[in-house]
Amino acid sequence: MSDDELRWQTVGSERGPELPLFNVRYDRVRHPASSIEISRMVLETPEWVNVVAITTAGDIVMVEQYRFGVSALTTEPVGGVVDPGESPLEAAKRELLEETGFGGGRWRSLGTVQANPAFHDNSCHLWLAEDVQRVQEQALDPGEAIRVHLMTLDDVKEAIGDGRLQHPLGLLALSRVFPLWDYKRG
């Protein structure tokens, strides 16, 4: 099977219903081999960021909040949406500062991943911030209620074990910094 037999051709697009968070687009796509045409939904989504922040004392800065998708409290690294005109790094620094009051430190990229290539068109930019310090109070907007936890690696592993920490993007960022699980091949 060649590349040409894998690449669908987009033959048309139309807007879907208006939603918060995403713009819905329907693409009319043609199967490369059979030429059958089908409709596929794309959620046009702004870029996202995720931050593994570590304090000067060596604690990992985590946030606990009620997540509306799962209707439950979760524990995660800080994450958020890149605002218009902002770079992913600026967004990551702003989100960390607003949600936790921590800032400063040395920042490094942990790479970029797709949000979900099946239906999102955006990426999530993963960051490591070392030697951050508390520089201000939290600055939450009316849609946020967030508790900051300074955790050890053992605390993080415990949160993974008991299900509080299940956010795939947060886990992925953490897994690029810490050895989170044993090599499992039997």
Next chain:
Amino acid sequence: MSDDELRWQTVGSERGPELPLFNVRYDRVRHPASSIEISRMVLETPEWVNVVAITTAGDIVMVEQYRFGVSALTTEPVGGVVDPGESPLEAAKRELLEETGFGGGRWRSLGTVQANPAFHDNSCHLWLAEDVQRVQEQALDPGEAIRVHLMTLDDVKEAIGDGRLQHPLGLLALSRVFPLWDYKRG
């Protein structure tokens, strides 16, 4: 800040527009501290699965396909949606068989993660299948055009390095089996 100050209360729900893949729901939620009410969108989504499959010869079974969200070819472990009445393990075995023709083997859970707790209500079940073998031809539906790659761990790392493999759920599953990146703290 207590748990009660973090838990939003859902005071009402209504259906959103009909979409493929998800059912849109709008929850009216009340801020635990301020009692301000806001609307939050939930994408009601069926459970997902993802499979790290390793052949008897030690190759990793990966699939290359055009992903409609990012409008590009991607390389990933097999993933898919749990059908009604199916268990996550059954779905994982079915998806591997349909997309690659590989079956059999010893299966083990690599845990469960949320799809995205901010707006999805579902989980993704991660599986490891060892000693799988080619047992039939691919059985693709009209909406699929998939090329199977048998990859070494070095091939997988190369696909991560050059951006072909950026699916967060696929990466998360692989990272629970293989050491994908070095411990990066400086």
